[in-house]
Amino acid sequence: xxxxxxxxxxxxxxxxxxxxxxxxxxxxxxxxxxxxxxxxxxxxxxxxxxxxxxxxxxxxxxxxxxxxxxxxxxxxxxxxxxxxxxxxxxxxxxxxxxxxxxxxxxxxxxxxxxxxxxxxxxxxxxxxxxxxxxxxxxxxxxxxxxxxxxxxxxxxxxxxxxx
Numbered sequence: 057x058x059x060x061x062x063x064x065x066x067x068x069x070x071x072x073x074x075x076x077x078x079x080x081x082x083x084x085x086x087x088x089x090x091x092x093x094x095x096x097x098x099x100x101x102x103x104x105x106x107x108x109x110x111x112x113x114x115x116x117x118x119x120x121x122x123x124x125x126x127x128x129x130x131x132x133x134x135x136x137x138x139x140x141x142x143x144x145x146x147x148x149x150x151x152x153x154x155x156x157x158x159x160x161x162x163x164x165x166x167x168x169x170x171x172x173x174x175x176x177x178x179x180x181x182x183x184x185x186x187x188x189x190x191x192x193x194x195x196x197x198x199x200x201x202x203x204x205x206x207x208x209x210x211x212x213x214x215x216x217x218x219x
Contacts, residue, residue: 115144
């Protein structure tokens with residue numbers, strides 16, 4: 057994340073209760089709206105599954121930040137990325153008191169490159185350092201990250217569809 061020469065940036069999410077455990081949220085910074093409002097909810101049996109539950113939102117934030125950091129590292133290394141898919145799995149388990157807590161988050165990032173590049177390894181070694189959200193969350197929750205490089209020329213040789 058770029059600080060734009062500021063000492064701090066303040067990201068706000070205003071949440072408005074809709075019904076049961078559903079909230080409609082709107083993100084903004086300095087009065088400028090960020091995207092459309094989105095609904096979140098609790099999973100069943102408590103909620104109605106009308107929107108992503110809070111653990112999934114955390115997984116989304118981590119997956120997005122890590123992916124953006126990797127894409128930025130690749131861009132700075134002049135490595136062309138044809139696409140990227142990311143999967144974040146948030147594992148919730150009971151703690152010693154029997155209360156559900158986030159045990160860990162498993163993130164797999166699969167960038168698709170046109171060809172192998174000698175700077176790929178270096179990008180993989182440094183990109184996590186630039187992920188604001190993951191670097192902060194790791195202080196309290198284990199975050200496991202895997203980069204599963206996909207090379208278009210290898211996909212063609214293996215008979216995979218490269219669309």
